[in-house]
Amino acid sequence: MITIGLTGWSDHDSLQLDAKHKLADYAAHFPLVEVDTSFYAIPSPRTTANWATGTPDAFRFVVKAFQAMTRHKEWNEYFDSENEMYQKYMEAIAPISESGKLKAILFQFPPYFQCNQENVSYLKHLKKQMGSLPVAIEFRNASWFSEANKEKTLALLQELGFIHTIVDEPQVGVRSVPIVLRATNPELTLVRMHGRNQYGWMKANSPEWREIRTLYRYNVEEIKEWANYLNHLQKETKEIVVIFNNNSGGDAADNAKHLQEQLAIEYTGLAPMQMDLFSE
Numbered sequence: 380m381i382t383i384g385l386t387g388w389s390d391h392d393s394l395q396l397d398a399k400h401k402l403a404d405y406a407a408h409f410p411l412v413e414v415d416t417s418f419y420a421i422p423s424p425r426t427t428a429n430w431a432t433g434t435p436d437a438f439r440f441v442v443k444a445f446q447a448m449t450r451h452k453e454w455n456e457y458f459d460s461e462n463e464m465y466q467k468y469m470e471a472i473a474p475i476s477e478s479g480k481l482k483a484i485l486f487q488f489p490p491y492f493q494c495n496q497e498n499v500s501y502l503k504h505l506k507k508q509m510g511s512l513p514v515a516i517e518f519r520n521a522s523w524f525s526e527a528n529k530e531k532t533l534a535l536l537q538e539l540g541f542i543h544t545i546v547d548e549p550q551v552g553v554r555s556v557p558i559v560l561r562a563t564n565p566e567l568t569l570v571r572m573h574g575r576n577q578y579g580w581m582k583a584n585s586p587e588w589r590e591i592r593t594l595y596r597y598n599v600e601e602i603k604e605w606a607n608y609l610n611h612l613q614k615e616t617k618e619i620v621v622i623f624n625n626n627s628g629g630d631a632a633d634n635a636k637h638l639q640e641q642l643a644i645e646y647t648g649l650a651p652m653q654m655d656l657f658s659e
Contacts, residue, residue, distance in 0.1 A: 380617065381609055381642060382439070382482075383635050384411035386624040391632040403433055406650035409635065411439045411482060413571075413622045418443040418451075418487070421464075421471045428474035437648030439482040440475050441515070441569070441620065444468070450501070451489050465508050476512070482620060483515040483542055483569060490554040494522040494532065506539045515569045517544035521553045529559070536563035545612075547605070548573040549580040560608055562615035570609070572597070572634070574625035594627035597634045606641045 385391060388405035396404040405412060416422065430440065445468055447454040458464040475481045486505065492498055505514070516536055523532045536543050543563040548555050562568040574595025582591055612619055621638065623631035
């Protein structure tokens with residue numbers, strides 16, 4: 380099973396989503412979405428409950444972990460204790476989880492989260508905090524997949540029951556990771572497509588980073604390449620979730636539909652399409 384979706388449901392002009400019903404309209408195109416806003420602020424349970432009730436029964440969410448949970452920030456900038464932070468996050472995702480619509484919680488670690496004893500210990504601490512919830516781990520530091528560490532990294536993720544997040548991203552030395560086509564959880568593997576714009580990827584601290592960081596459109600051969608990769612990965616895991624994040628130029632939706640066509644996938648249980656003004 381291969382499930383394809385996008386990061387967010389707002390900035391996809393080619394889908395022509397209704398301004399007042401973007402999530403519902405989005406759910407007519409794709410069966411899954413990655414929630415990016417939860418990285419910047421933990422949403423209220425009321426908000427997440429609306430997401431859950433406003434989508435079809437078969438719709439699923441990948442929800443990003445809050446930025447202090449991934450050590451982009453310090454928890455004491457926002458909460459009185461680390462436990463309070465995790466408690467607030469658990470309360471936020473409860474409506475999605477209880478509805479059966481939570482596919483995974485994505486912990487996207489920063490480029491400076493390198494492979495060392497402190498950070499290995501943090502991953503083990505993370506397992507205790509998250510319990511049995513489905514957790515996907517995305518690294519952005521090449522040290523985790525160095526020749527010396529690669530097998531140990533994969534074994535650690537497997538031991539902790541974490542979902543390996545495979546990435547397609549620009550190769551810019553230590554601040555990115557290669558494509559590692561290995562599953563660590565027999566139930567699920569994540570794939571995130573960031574594009575291959577090396578110049579934009581290196582401008583992470585630039586005021587224009589949102590406009591250029593993921594400015595990339597996958598071509599026909601690259602989509603075929605990934606279709607082959609996914610067919611190989613299916614031997615290791617029951618389900619693969621593919622999320623296109625290359626939307627600085629609005630290319631994610633088109634590339635996602637191209638991959639869906641390449642794999643000859645048809646999804647059922649989508650929301651009904653909005654009728655066009657001139658439709659019969």
